[in-house]
Amino acid sequence: MFSLYYMKTSELVLIVLLGVFIAFSTTSLSAQNGKFTLVIDPGHGGKDPGALGSSSKEKDIVLSVALKLGALIESNHPDVDVLYTRNKDLFVPLNQRASIANKAHANLFISIHCNALDRRRTSPQGVETFVLGLHRSKDNLDVAKAENSVIMYEEDYSVKYEGFNPNEPESYIIFEFMANEFLDLSVYFASLVQNQLVTNSKRVNRNVRQAGFLVLREVAMPSILVELGYISNKQEEAYLKSTSGQTSLARSIYNGFRDYKKEFDKKSFVFSNGSDSDNVSAVQSTVITASQDKEYRIQILTSSKKLDSGSPSFKGLSPVEFYYDGGIYKYTYGNSNNTESIVKELREVKKKFKDAFIVEFENGHRVK
Numbered sequence: 001m002f003s004l005y006y007m008k009t010s011e012l013v014l015i016v017l018l019g020v021f022i023a024f025s026t027t028s029l030s031a032q033n034g035k036f037t038l039v040i041d042p043g044h045g046g047k048d049p050g051a052l053g054s055s056s057k058e059k060d061i062v063l064s065v066a067l068k069l070g071a072l073i074e075s076n077h078p079d080v081d082v083l084y085t086r087n088k089d090l091f092v093p094l095n096q097r098a099s100i101a102n103k104a105h106a107n108l109f110i111s112i113h114c115n116a117l118d119r120r121r122t123s124p125q126g127v128e129t130f131v132l133g134l135h136r137s138k139d140n141l142d143v144a145k146a147e148n149s150v151i152m153y154e155e156d157y158s159v160k161y162e163g164f165n166p167n168e169p170e171s172y173i174i175f176e177f178m179a180n181e182f183l184d185l186s187v188y189f190a191s192l193v194q195n196q197l198v199t200n201s202k203r204v205n206r207n208v209r210q211a212g213f214l215v216l217r218e219v220a221m222p223s224i225l226v227e228l229g230y231i232s233n234k235q236e237e238a239y240l241k242s243t244s245g246q247t248s249l250a251r252s253i254y255n256g257f258r259d260y261k262k263e264f265d266k267k268s269f270v271f272s273n274g275s276d277s278d279n280v281s282a283v284q285s286t287v288i289t290a291s292q293d294k295e296y297r298i299q300i301l302t303s304s305k306k307l308d309s310g311s312p313s314f315k316g317l318s319p320v321e322f323y324y325d326g327g328i329y330k331y332t333y334g335n336s337n338n339t340e341s342i343v344k345e346l347r348e349v350k351k352k353f354k355d356a357f358i359v360e361f362e363n364g365h366r367v368k
Contacts, residue, residue: 036261037081038073039101041111042066046091051116053231056241058114059089065228066112068250073257080261098218107264108189109223110253111216114240116232123232126204129194130225131186132216185222188343191358193226193256200252201245203229207355226253259360263339294362296342297321297332300353304328315352323366332359 042063044050050058063086070082083104085097101109117123190208198205206227216223228249229236239245300317306329307313307322314320314331322331333349333356336342342358349356360367 035081036077036079036108036264037083037104037106038257039083039085039104039106039109040066040070041085041097041101041109043111043113044091045086045089048091051114051231053116053237053240054234056231056237058116058231061114061231061240061246062112062228063087063089065246065250065253068247069110069112069253069257072250072254076254076258077261095218098216101219101221101223106219106221108257108260109216109219109221110257111213111223111225112253113225113227114229114231115227116230119232123230123236124204124206125230125233125236126206127194127197127201127229128206128209128227129190129197130209130211130213130216130227131183131190132210132213132223182220182222184340184343186224187346188339188358189222189256189260190224191343191346192259192360193224193253195357195359196252196255197226197228197249200255201248205355208357294360294367295335295337296339296358296360297335298342298346298349298356299330299332299359300349300356302328302330307331317349317352325366335361 042059042065044059045063046059048059050062052058066084067087070084073080074082081104083100083106085100086092097111115128187208194205194208197203213225216225229240231237231240240249300320301313303313304327309318309320314333317333320331320333321335322329324330334342334345336345346356346358
């Protein structure tokens with residue numbers, strides 16, 4: 001894997017110092033009436049079936065999971081407006097999907113998809129959650145190309161998308177230079193969702209990744225794209241088609257949303273009180289004094305045996321802690337009760353452990 005945090009220095013500083021203030025104040029139109037707006041984007045639809053399994057279509061699976069996810073959120077969060085880019089078998093151009101979210105001044109955008117490989121290749125299985133950025137591996141490029149190819153169903157796509165061709169790697173260089181002030185929040189949310197898909201739905205972990213998805217390119221809010229699994233894998237296709245599988249996947253994404261919303265509510269409360277200058281101070285205070293009974297750590301590796309504190313396996317990180325779960329020793333580095341701080345720490349840890357991710361603890365116990 002690669003670093004998830006390719007950003008200009010000035011942008012990085014801005015995120016670290018004012019990330020919460022900027023991200024949450026840009027959604028002030030939603031906050032004014034006490035509503036949080038979520039846009040759920042089931043990929044493909046209509047004349048675009050998406051990836052094809054042996055007996056199923058991506059467009060049908062992702063729509064079912066999206067509707068289940070929306071129902072969970074609506075029943076548990078009356079303060080959340082749930083919007084869909086489509087709620088039936090309908091073709092929606094990629095640029096319209098972003099437009100729906102932007103016009104609604106949404107606080108969060110979730111795009112849901114299934115992965116696939118050419119039938120001539122042995123298909124892997126597993127879930128992965130993407131954020132916008134430059135893909136730095138062929139696998140990520142292949143996923144982005146597959147999802148972006150939907151624009152071929154649109155007339156004049158080369159004009160609408162400024163000459164972008166999903167099959168030409170050169171077209172993706174634009175993502176190298178794109179500023180995304182919501183990247184840290186997107187990565188944080190992606191980590192929450194990915195963790196739930198792995199621990200709650202028991203899916204194979206293919207990690208949080210970064211790639212150039214057109215559907216994420218123009219949304220002005222934190223956003224993720226979830227690949228629920230490989231429809232080209234017979235075993236995983238059976239799971240994706242099943243009601244129990246779809247229900248579990250929807251629940252896992254919901255759990256990630258629930259945890260993200262908790263943090264949002266803690267911080268957005270600041271903006272409903274006092275003057276603008278007071279709000280800046282309050283944000284800084286909130287960043288420092290987040291809930292003390294909850295903490296976040298970075299899981300770096302697992303082992304069937306207990307490792308010594310100075311083990312070379314830790315690649316110089318110290319101190320390293322562990323917790324025992326399912327007969328496996330799981331090792332973590334760092335701890336913080338502040339989400340922005342742990343995301344910043346994760347940026348550095350990934351230089352040594354590319355598959356590291358954030359885990360949540362409450363009163364010393366792992367939250368699943």
